[in-house]
Amino acid sequence: MRYFFTILICYLLSHTAMAHPHAFIDMKSQFLVEQGKLTGIRMQWIMDEISSSEVIYEIETSKNKQQKLAQLTNEIMQNIVGQHYFAYFYDDKHHPIKYSKQPENTKLTIINKRQLQINFDLILSKPRELNRQTVTLLVYDPTYYIAMLYLTPKDVSFLGETTCKLKIIEPESNPTMKDYAASLDKNAEEDTSLGVLFAQKVTLSCP
Numbered sequence: 163m164r165y166f167f168t169i170l171i172c173y174l175l176s177h178t179a180m181a182h183p184h185a186f187i188d189m190k191s192q193f194l195v196e197q198g199k200l201t202g203i204r205m206q207w208i209m210d211e212i213s214s215s216e217v218i219y220e221i222e223t224s225k226n227k228q229q230k231l232a233q234l235t236n237e238i239m240q241n242i243v244g245q246h247y248f249a250y251f252y253d254d255k256h257h258p259i260k261y262s263k264q265p266e267n268t269k270l271t272i273i274n275k276r277q278l279q280i281n282f283d284l285i286l287s288k289p290r291e292l293n294r295q296t297v298t299l300l301v302y303d304p305t306y307y308i309a310m311l312y313l314t315p316k317d318v319s320f321l322g323e324t325t326c327k328l329k330i331i332e333p334e335s336n337p338t339m340k341d342y343a344a345s346l347d348k349n350a351e352e353d354t355s356l357g358v359l360f361a362q363k364v365t366l367s368c369p
Contacts, residue, residue, distance in 0.1 A: 191205055201285065207280045249284060302357040343360070
C-alpha cells in the first residue's frame, strides 16, 4: 500500500508514470492561535490536475454527487489520519508534538472544475504555550511518491494574534538523491526514507 490516501493512489496507479514524484500537492498551513496558545494547524491541500481528474470524473458522473463527495471525503480523511496526517511536528528538543485522532472542519471540494482541494484542521492533543521556543513542522509523503510543497512564504500563516514568526526552510539540494528518485518508477519498492530528504521545514519561533 502506498503511503497516501488509498482512493487517490488507485487512480494514480492507472496512469503510466516514471520517476518519483508522480503527483503533486500545493499546500497551505495556517497555525491556529487562541489566547496565546497554539491549538492546531489548518491544512489546505490542492492536488494537481492529472491526479484529480479521475476522482472528479467519478464524482461528476455519480447519480448522487453529494453522497459520492461525502463518501470520498470520509475515505480520504480516514487514510490521512491513518498516516499521521503526513505531518511531523517537533518541539525544540525534537520531541514529537501529539495530535488528536479526530480532525475538524474536513472538506473535499472541486476547484476550477479541474482540481481537488482537501481542507481539514489538525488539532493538537492539548493547547501549547507559545513563548520562548521554536517548533518545527514537516509535511511530506515518506515514499516521495507525492511531492507536497509550499509555493510561497505566504503559504504559512497564523490565524489569531501572536508575536511568533514563521519561516519555510528549503531542503538541501542533493544531486545524488535526486537522481535516485528519478530512477524510481511507480512500481518500485517503497523507500520510506526518501520523502524527508525533499521535505520543506516550517519553523515557528516565539520570543
